[in-house]
Amino acid sequence: MRSTNIAKLKIEDLEKIARRMKKVIHLREGEAKAKIIVHMGTCGIAAGARAVMTALVEAIEKQDLSDVLVTISSCAGLCGQEPMITVAIQDQPPVRYVNMTAAKALEVLEKHVLGGRIVEAYALAANNK
């Protein structure tokens, strides 16, 4: 049955992610160069945070970025500006990005996490501008 095959393939896909993520567990003890937190409370999920998460996980997997972690946190209390992510690069203050989409999050990954430049256009103004 076709549907069976599709589901089986996806289970394998899941297993691949699980295996890969377990290898990077040790990074969680503060070794990671960068950490991306996707806010995945109820409002974030309803606003599309899962697609943001999926895009980031797949890009990190594809590009084999073993020193970048993606994780989930709960509601950040700014429900009107979800989906949100927080980028925390070692020794730098964390930057919060609002109204994310998969495409915008990939841009943040490329420019900020990998390139070192904050994407001001999507960043939450830190100094009350």
Added chain:
Amino acid sequence: MAGKPDTLLFETLMEDLSLHVLDIAENATRAGARNVLIEIAAADARLTVAVKDDGKGMDARTSQRASDPFYTTKEGKRVGLGLAMLAQSARETGGGVRIDSQYGVGTEVAAVFRPEHPDMRPLGDLMATMKALVAAFPAVRFVLDYTKEGEHYHFDSAKTP
């Protein structure tokens, strides 16, 4: 099934059941669960979605109030809509939600849906939900059991070949 009147207090914002599952599993991880079991079973014109965890659980008062939309134990927040929305989605189809929790032991949230009801939400992308959970919490064991019309899928993040 918990018997509150069927008043529509708010609209459920979750488009499909897989998003509800992600939200309910997020509660479990926040409660410190090391094991999260997600069971989805369709049989006899019912679809049951259950999330069981071994997190810190809730005391009687908390679990009684947990599906109240204005209840949350999170700081700096006035509403906790996740469980309330799940209950609402289930009730819209003529089903409901049951929360069994034991303080210090864990929690089981089980929602029953009537898939034939016109207001039934689609299942959605369950694999995307699992992927997000597994990627975000590699130290937590997630098990998915999915049964529908004789098809059975099983995933266990602790047993990857």
